[in-house]
Amino acid sequence: xxxxxxxxxxxxxxxxxxxxxxxxxxxxxxxxxxxxxxxxxxxxxxxxxxxxxxxxxxxxxxxxxxxxxxxxxxxxxxxxxxxxxxxxxxxxxxxxxxxxx
Numbered sequence: 001x002x003x004x005x006x007x008x009x010x011x012x013x014x015x016x017x018x019x020x021x022x023x024x025x026x027x028x029x030x031x032x033x034x035x036x037x038x039x040x041x042x043x044x045x046x047x048x049x050x051x052x053x054x055x056x057x058x059x060x061x062x063x064x065x066x067x068x069x070x071x072x073x074x075x076x077x078x079x080x081x082x083x084x085x086x087x088x089x090x091x092x093x094x095x096x097x098x099x100x101x
Contacts, residue, residue, distance in 0.1 A: 025071045032064050 036057045043053040 021071045025067055028064060028067055032060055036060070 036053065039053040039056060043051065
């Protein structure tokens with residue numbers, strides 16, 4: 001019975017972590033939109049012939065795309081499976097190191 005509760009707790013914690021990552025992405029997206037709109041307005045009011053707002057929008061957009069990939073691509077390069085393997089590895093290393101102390 002304890003194993004079933006542990007499994008449910010682990011699933012809940014994984015779901016909570018994923019939800020937190022999604023919320024952080026949507027905050028990032030909101031800031032991207034608002035700040036880039038402000039930059040467009042500043043560019044329009046100051047010197048519209050040179051469309052400089054485009055450069056920070058593209059640079060930040062690339063970062064935002066990587067953020068989206070890390071959140072929504074389930075088995076990406078650093079996906080859940082990789083994370084689980086690393087956690088098990090670190091726990092095993094810690095167990096081996098503390099066994100002899």
